[in-house]
Amino acid sequence: MVKESDVVQFLNDLKQKIKTFGIIIVDREKNRDTLSELVIYQSHIKNYISDLKAENFCKGPVKDSEHGGSYWEFGIEINNREIYIKINHGKFNKPVICISFHFAELKLKFRFKK
Known part of the structure; x- marks a missing residue:
């Protein structure tokens, strides 16, 4: 069971890694459609992810068979719409x-929301 302190540590590490190595956004139709509808750019995603807090946490870590390592799931609200975010820490010295x-397809459950 993941503790809130584990999520805080993951996010601190993630934010530092983004500052150093940047972030890659996987080119998926769902992602593109959401950005288009919200009229935001890929460059804004970095800011939204950098603003994540433990209260935005939904699930993780989950083994990522496609990218290696594991991914974590978070959610935020933009323009009164829930946005589902899935992030992988990435490989060593890589983004x-x-x-x-993208827009959440199911109601998000926040583990540490107060």
Whole structure:
């Protein structure tokens, strides 16, 4: 069971890695459609992810068979719409991978929301 302190540590590490190595957004139709509808750019995703807090945490870590390592799931609200975010810390000395940044298809459950 993941503790809130584990999520805080993951996010601190993630934010530092983004500053150093940047972030890659996986080119998926769902991601593109969401960005288009919200009229935001891929460059904004970095800011949204950098603003994540433990209260945005939904699930993780989950083994990532496609990118290696594991991914973590978070959610935020933009323009009164829930946005599902799936991120992988990425490989050593490589960028963070944002796998998903799209409208939530199911109601998100926040583990540490107060």
